[in-house]
Amino acid sequence: MFGKLTINAIPWDQPIPLIAGAVVGLTLLAVFIWVVIKGHLPYLWREWITSVDHKRIGVMYVLLGLVMLLRGFIDAVMMRSQQALAYRAPGYLPPHHYDQIFSAHGTIMIFFAAMPIMIGLMNFAVPLQLGVRDVAFPTLNSTSFWLTATGALLVNISLVVGEFAQTGWLPYPPLSELPYSPGVGVDYYLWALLISGAGTLMTGINFVTTILKMRAPGMRYMRMSMFCWTALASNLLIVAAFPILTATLIMLVLDRYLGFHFFGNEGGGNMALFINLIWAWGHPEVYILVLPAFGIFSEVISTFSGKPLFGYRSMVIATLGICLISFIVWLHHFFTMGAGSDVNAVFGIATSVIGLVTGVKIFNWLFTMYGGRIRFKTPMLWSLGFLVTFVIGGMTGMLLAVPPADFELHNSLFLVAHFHNVIISGVVFAGFAGVVYWFPKAFGFRLHEGWGKAVFWCTLVGFYVTFFPLYVAGLLGMTRRLQHYDVAEWRPWVLAAAVGVVISGVGMLCQIVQLVVSIRDRVALRDETGDPWDGRSLEWATASPPPAFNFAFLPDVKGEEPYWAMKQRAIETQHLAAAGEYQAITMPKNSATGFMTAFFATVTGFGLTWHIWWMVGAGLVLAYAGFVWFAWRDEDEYAIPASEVQRIDGERRRAREEWLARNANVSEAA
Amino acid sequence: MIQPQFLAVAPLTAKAKTSLFALDPALGVLDPQGPVAAGNSQILLNALAIMLMIVVPTLLAPLAFAWWFRASNKRAIYRPEWAYSGRLELIVWGIPLLVILFLSGVTWIGSHDLDPARPLAEEAKPVEIQVVSLDWKWLFIYPDEGVASVNEIALPTDRPAHFSLTSATVMNMFFVPQLGSMIATMNGMATQLNLKADRPGNYLGQSSQFSGAGFSDMHFVLRALAPDSFTQWTAEARKSRLALDESEYLALARARATSPTLFYGSIDRALFERIAARRLTSEAGPISAPARTIE
Numbered sequence: 001m002f003g004k005l006t007i008n009a010i011p012w013d014q015p016i017p018l019i020a021g022a023v024v025g026l027t028l029l030a031v032f033i034w035v036v037i038k039g040h041l042p043y044l045w046r047e048w049i050t051s052v053d054h055k056r057i058g059v060m061y062v063l064l065g066l067v068m069l070l071r072g073f074i075d076a077v078m079m080r081s082q083q084a085l086a087y088r089a090p091g092y093l094p095p096h097h098y099d100q101i102f103s104a105h106g107t108i109m110i111f112f113a114a115m116p117i118m119i120g121l122m123n124f125a126v127p128l129q130l131g132v133r134d135v136a137f138p139t140l141n142s143t144s145f146w147l148t149a150t151g152a153l154l155v156n157i158s159l160v161v162g163e164f165a166q167t168g169w170l171p172y173p174p175l176s177e178l179p180y181s182p183g184v185g186v187d188y189y190l191w192a193l194l195i196s197g198a199g200t201l202m203t204g205i206n207f208v209t210t211i212l213k214m215r216a217p218g219m220r221y222m223r224m225s226m227f228c229w230t231a232l233a234s235n236l237l238i239v240a241a242f243p244i245l246t247a248t249l250i251m252l253v254l255d256r257y258l259g260f261h262f263f264g265n266e267g268g269g270n271m272a273l274f275i276n277l278i279w280a281w282g283h284p285e286v287y288i289l290v291l292p293a294f295g296i297f298s299e300v301i302s303t304f305s306g307k308p309l310f311g312y313r314s315m316v317i318a319t320l321g322i323c324l325i326s327f328i329v330w331l332h333h334f335f336t337m338g339a340g341s342d343v344n345a346v347f348g349i350a351t352s353v354i355g356l357v358t359g360v361k362i363f364n365w366l367f368t369m370y371g372g373r374i375r376f377k378t379p380m381l382w383s384l385g386f387l388v389t390f391v392i393g394g395m396t397g398m399l400l401a402v403p404p405a406d407f408e409l410h411n412s413l414f415l416v417a418h419f420h421n422v423i424i425s426g427v428v429f430a431g432f433a434g435v436v437y438w439f440p441k442a443f444g445f446r447l448h449e450g451w452g453k454a455v456f457w458c459t460l461v462g463f464y465v466t467f468f469p470l471y472v473a474g475l476l477g478m479t480r481r482l483q484h485y486d487v488a489e490w491r492p493w494v495l496a497a498a499v500g501v502v503i504s505g506v507g508m509l510c511q512i513v514q515l516v517v518s519i520r521d522r523v524a525l526r527d528e529t530g531d532p533w534d535g536r537s538l539e540w541a542t543a544s545p546p547p548a549f550n551f552a553f554l555p556d557v558k559g560e561e562p563y564w565a566m567k568q569r570a571i572e573t574q575h576l577a578a579a580g581e582y583q584a585i586t587m588p589k590n591s592a593t594g595f596m597t598a599f600f601a602t603v604t605g606f607g608l609t610w611h612i613w614w615m616v617g618a619g620l621v622l623a624y625a626g627f628v629w630f631a632w633r634d635e636d637e638y639a640i641p642a643s644e645v646q647r648i649d650g651e652r653r654r655a656r657e658e659w660l661a662r663n664a665n666v667s668e669a670a
Numbered sequence: 671m672i673q674p675q676f677l678a679v680a681p682l683t684a685k686a687k688t689s690l691f692a693l694d695p696a697l698g699v700l701d702p703q704g705p706v707a708a709g710n711s712q713i714l715l716n717a718l719a720i721m722l723m724i725v726v727p728t729l730l731a732p733l734a735f736a737w738w739f740r741a742s743n744k745r746a747i748y749r750p751e752w753a754y755s756g757r758l759e760l761i762v763w764g765i766p767l768l769v770i771l772f773l774s775g776v777t778w779i780g781s782h783d784l785d786p787a788r789p790l791a792e793e794a795k796p797v798e799i800q801v802v803s804l805d806w807k808w809l810f811i812y813p814d815e816g817v818a819s820v821n822e823i824a825l826p827t828d829r830p831a832h833f834s835l836t837s838a839t840v841m842n843m844f845f846v847p848q849l850g851s852m853i854a855t856m857n858g859m860a861t862q863l864n865l866k867a868d869r870p871g872n873y874l875g876q877s878s879q880f881s882g883a884g885f886s887d888m889h890f891v892l893r894a895l896a897p898d899s900f901t902q903w904t905a906e907a908r909k910s911r912l913a914l915d916e917s918e919y920l921a922l923a924r925a926r927a928t929s930p931t932l933f934y935g936s937i938d939r940a941l942f943e944r945i946a947a948r949r950l951t952s953e954a955g956p957i958s959a960p961a962r963t964i965e
Contacts, residue, residue, distance in 0.1 A: 095883040168880050174857060175840040175882055179954040265857045265951065271841055272856065305739070308753040311762065336843060337854045338786065338861040345781035352770040352777065359724075359766030366731050367758060371749030373741040387732040395725045398717065402777050404784035405714040407851035408699045408707065411843065411878040477698030477847030479878040483886040487696045487874060 003611035004184065009162045014097065020074075021160030050590040052138035053548055054127050057145050059442055061120025062435060064145075068112040068152055069428075073508060075105035077501055080466070084498040086484035087491050098483045099166035100185065104155060106169025107189060110285070111196060112152040114423065117431040118292045119148075119203055122231045125438055126207065128539035128546065129225045131216025131555040131562070136209040137202075138588040139630065144199040144206065146598030151196025154605050158188040162609070165189040168481065170278050171252065173263035173271045178256050184609050186256065190249050191605035197246050204238030207231060216538070218557035222316070225537040225561075226302075226309055229316055230295030233323040234288050240327070241284035248277040272337065279330035287326040289423070291319060293430030294361060297383045300433050301365050303533050304380040305372030308561055311364040318357040318364075325354050335403045336410045344403040351401035358394060362387065377533065378452035382433035385460045386425050393421030396471065414474025417467040424463050432459070440527040444544045448521065451514035458507030466500025469493035529659045530652060536564040543652040549585040549640060552649035574664060576656055582646040586637040593630040597623050693891065696874045698847040703873065703894070704866045705790060707850030713780045720772050724765060786851045787862035789832065796832040796864065797825060800942040803835070803842035803855040803877065804922060805954070806884030807929040811914070811942055817907040818914045818934040820922070821890040823875065826900035830866040836946040838923045839954065843879035846892045852878050860946040867894030883957050887928035910935035916950065923952035 011017055035041055048056055078093065078101050085091040093101065127135055135141050158164040165185040167176045176186045211232045215224070224232075252274065254260040261267030263274040302309045309315060331339065331347040365387060374380065396418040400406050409415060432455070440446045473493040478485070518525060531540040538555055539546075541563045555562055570576050600623035607615030695701070702708040739746050782788075789796065800811040811818040825831050835844055837855040844863065845852035848871075853863040867873075875890040895903055912918065914934035919941060922929070944950040 095886065099880075099883065166883070172841060172879075175880075180840055180882060265839075265948070270858070272859075306741075306748075307750055310753050311759055312753065314759055314762065334854070336786075336852050337856070338859075341781045341785035341788070344785075345778045348777040348781060349770075349774040352773050355773075356763075356766045356770045359728075359769075360762050362728060363762040363765075366728075366735060367755075367762070368753075369732065369735040369739055371747055371752050372739050373746075373748050373750075374736055374739050375741050376736075384732055384736055388729055391725055391728050395718075395721050398721055398773065399714060402713060402717050402773070402780060404710050404780040404851070405717060407784065407786065407853075408710045408714075408845075408847060410852060411880075412698075475699050477696055477845075477874065477876075479845070479876055481880040481885065485886065486889075487693075489696050 005610040005612060010160060017159050046590065049595050050592045052142045052588050052591055054123050054135050054141060055442065055546060057141050058120045058124030061116045061123055061145055064149055064152060065113050065116035065120060068108050070508065072105050072109040072113050075101050077505065079105065080498045080501045083494050088486050089484065091484055095483045096166065100164040102481055103165045103168055108155060110169065111193060112155065114289050114427045115200065116148055118289055118427065121296065121434040121438065122207060122292055124442060125539055126228055126231045127210065128550060129228050129537045130211065130214065131219055131538045131551060131557060132214045133550045134588060135206050136214055137206050139591045139593055140202050141206055142591060142594030143597055144203040146594040147199030147601060148196045150598045150602045150605065151192040153602055154188055154192040158185065162188065170282065173252065173274050174265050176252060177264040187609040190253055191608050194246060194249055195601050195605050197242055200238055201242040204235045204242065207235040208239055216555045216557050223557055223560050226298035226315055227295035229319050230291040233319045234291040237284045237288045237323055237326065241281045244277060245281040248274060248281065275334055279333045282333065283330045284326045287322055290426045291322065293426045296430045296434040297365065297386055299537065300379040300383045300437055301368050303535050304375045304377055305369050307368055307372045310367035312560065314360055315364055318360045321357040322354060325350060329354060332401050335406045348401050348403050352398060355394060355398050362391060378449060378456060379433040379437040381453060381456045382429045385456065386429045389425035390422060393418060393425055397422060409474060411480055412474035413470040413478045413480055416480050417470040417474060420467050440532045441539055441544050444527055445518065445522040445525040446527060446532055447518045448514050451510055451517055454510040455507050455514055458503055458510055462500050462504030462507055465503055466497045469496035528655050536561045538563050541566060547648045548587055552582060552645050553580055570660060571663065574660060576653055579649065579653065582642040584639045584642045585645055586639050589636055589638050591630060593626055596626040600626060692872055693874050694871045701848055702850065703848040703871060704850060704868050706784065706865050707848055709784050710850045713776060717773060717776055720769060724769050784851065786853050786864065788864065790830040790864050790866055792830045792866065794829040796830045799831055799833050801833050801835040801844055801855065802942065802945055803837040805839045805882060805926040806888040808890045809922065811937055812904065813939050815904045816937055817904055818937045819907060820929050820932040822893065822931045823890060824893040824895050824900055824903045825867050826897045827867050827870055827894055828897045830864055833863040834942065835861045835863060838945055838952060840881045841879050842877040842881045845878040846873050846875040848873045854879060858948045870894050870896050884928055907933040908935045914938060914941065920952050924955040926955050926957045
């Protein structure tokens with residue numbers, strides 16, 4: 001009846017996951033009960049869960065990402081404290097548990113923290129910057145989000161029902177094959193990633209279509225903001241790379257479920273095939289994450305320097321260059337697997353070419369600041385922290401790209417320090433910068449500056465104190481994923497890293513305080529005009545938060561930085577451009593398709609993990625029925641009447657006129 | 671089963687059993703003890719030096735620019751429209767290009783000079799060592815000397831060593847940080863590695879590829895010995911009454927746990943080829959409780 005699932009699947013003998021699971025479960029239950037009692041459920045259902053508005057979906061993606069970031073961070077705290085305690089001692093986490101933690105940490109951080117934050121920010125900002133009303137396929141967008149949430153849910157269910165993979169975040173066979181991983185851990189991993197991977201692929205298709213086909217009138221390619229360019233490149237990479245991941249994982253599924261021999265030790269299986277395939281996806285994945293991050297920094301540095309981005313064309317070329325080259329460097333993840341010297345050298349050199357184009361970007365950001373009037377708001381601090389920190393991470397990456405150097409640093413803590421260096425300074429800093437930057441656009445009030453700066457300094461210092469000692473430990477030969485160790489020379493560095501985690505933890509707390517304080521002080525922090533940072537791209541042209549239709553009139557784009565040009569014209573002439581005649585706007589209707597499909601996908605994934613075949617069948621049929629039902633719907637759009645559009649846009653115009661008048665007084669006084 | 675016979679072997683020294691505490695300071699790649707490690711480290715430092723020339727100014731520039739062009743600095747020029755300069759673009763592309771040209775040269779030459787499979791430029795005939803990674807221990811076979819050992823390996827300091835490596839189970843990586851280059855061990859394949867130790871010493875060896883529950887215990891001692899001591903080491907090993915034949919190997923492979931140091935006085939010379947060709951396979955048994963190597 002329940003396949004492999006029995007009551008013993010719950011780890012009764014392990015207090016840590018049990019208590020953690022209970023706390024999370026009770027918190028969720030409490031939140032749910034509070035929502036029901038307060039009568040917020042219909043609002044949540046109507047405005048968020050079934051919403052197909054790209055802005056709402058973007059916010060939900062970022063929220064999911066931040067919650068999972070917290071979960072991944074707790075894993076990190078456990079790993080670092082285990083290693084701090086486990087010098088010639090067993091520590092407090094046995095291998096069975098410790099191995100799950102580092103596997104879950106990597107999986108969650110990449111797939112369910114970094115990806116949702118980046119995709120969420122793209123969802124929120126790209127249609128606004130393109131000057132359009134939504135993405136190409138709004139319901140598909142909602143489905144993408146909920147399928148990602150399914151993956152996150154499955155990984156977190158594994159905390160209390162069964163176990164998670166004990167293979168590392170990429171389940172290298174033969175370790176991940178049945179003989180060596182007979183439990184359900186790898187199965188949780190596979191189905192979580194296959195389901196959320198389908199969602200990510202749909203996001204890629206959606207955004208490539210949106211950017212290629214749905215720009216505002218006059219928004220030519222070479223007038224798009226840098227963030228739109230990097231979003232395009234990133235989504236092209238998703239479309240090209242995610243099918244490789246799906247195919248690779250399906251081959252592992254076939255090995256585990258149906259006795260195939262793609263990667264195992266029997267029947268001519270070859271693990272090197274898996275390792276090549278997974279990195280053929282895995283390396284582009286790095287750029288899927290970091291390209292939108294580069295876009296965010298481009299926006300932030302240009303805005304807070306009060307200047308256009310320097311070398312726009314070079315930046316576009318560099319972005320597309322990274323997009324292409326990222327597909328021909330995968331072998332640098334396994335120089336030590338015994339490929340010949342020609343092969344190693346070619347992939348090493350290809351990798352350094354990525355260093356070239358990234359270097360170009362760094363210099364262009366520098367010259368964007370040159371001759372500017374730089375305001376040190378929180379997003380700009382993150383960007384400066386990024387510029388300094390990322391260069392160091394890039395340099396250690398280039399060291400690892402030299403095969404003979406990699407021969408002694410591969411899989412060491414030096415490698416761990418390197419990729420945390422680039423991912424934290426690149427993706428995480430960008431995520432935080434993007435959240436602070438676009439938060440007022442999404443919610444109508446800014447985040448508290450002082451607490452934002454506290455987050456920045458704690459995170460920055462925490463990063464350096466955690467990972468620079470790990471560089472040293474790696475040079476001393478300490479390999480990654482050790483549950484305990486006996487070497488005295490490594491110990492001081494491991495202890496130092498544990499101190500760093502504490503500092504980062506304070507940063508995490510400040511993050512929560514920042515959110516609470518900002519919500520409390522939201523009236524004082526209100527963004528009246530919709531342009532809190534003196535922005536340059538189109539998202540600042542509309543109100544904060546933007547109306548469902550984004551723009552009453554699609555902007556007429558006449559050059560780069562269209563909003564900056566509009567604003568300058570308004571300041572010169574002292575009034576806004578005249579509004580045209582308001583017309584009704586049709587917008588896509590809400591749809592429960594995404595939520596229902598994902599719900600049944602969760603049921604299917606759980607059934608597949610535990611071999612509960614009736615559950616698999618029911619889940620698949622109902623998930624399929626969900627979108628057949630969607631395809632047969634009669635009405636898919638609703639109209640916002642012209643009077644309503646006029647009323648909403650009128651408010652925005654009034655706020656802007658007031659701002660113009662205030663601004664004029666200021667300049668006269670000066 | 672293994673334990674009593676192990677006790678019959680006279681250990682070389684009291685320290686030799688399994689304890690890692692007798693190791694020389696494990697200073698990893700900062701303390702090269704052989705030509706390969708020295709080569710690796712040299713390339714690391716060369717590449718670092720090349721990059722630091724550009725990285726140091728690039729690190730300082732954002733701080734300097736941000737400080738000077740702060741909004742409150744009235745002495746800094748403000749060029750709100752300035753977004754292109756052909757000459758700067760040339761520098762922007764040119765400088766990183768020069769650096770990576772340099773670096774590519776280092777990469778190409780280094781990859782060929784330090785290819786793990788390439789024999790070292792040494793007069794003396796290499797010691798042949800066959801390595802099999804097991805769950806979670808290392809088996810070292812000396813086909814020419816006719817001995818084998820588990821979790822301890824010895825090299826003479828006057829000869830290079832040539833390793834052929836495979837895995838009986840999952841993937842591992844053979845790595846002695848102070849001697850340089852690591853290499854993967856994989857089931858159904860044999861990889862090649864050439865190393866040499868310049869000075870006598872006891873060095874930490876480990877697996878640098880996660881391989882399951884017992885991974886953290888999967889380390890070994892590499893004893894670099896003066897030529898006389900190496901001969902003595904093989905002679906001592908040959909005294910062991912343990913014989914590494916098929917059944918002994920399968921018993922070793924089936925026990926999924928770490929192992930104390932073992933020596934085999936006689937070996938089946940065809941064993942390694944059969945393991946690497948998957949003609950001698952062992953099923954994965956149950957995981958034994960992870961044993962600690964600490965007394």
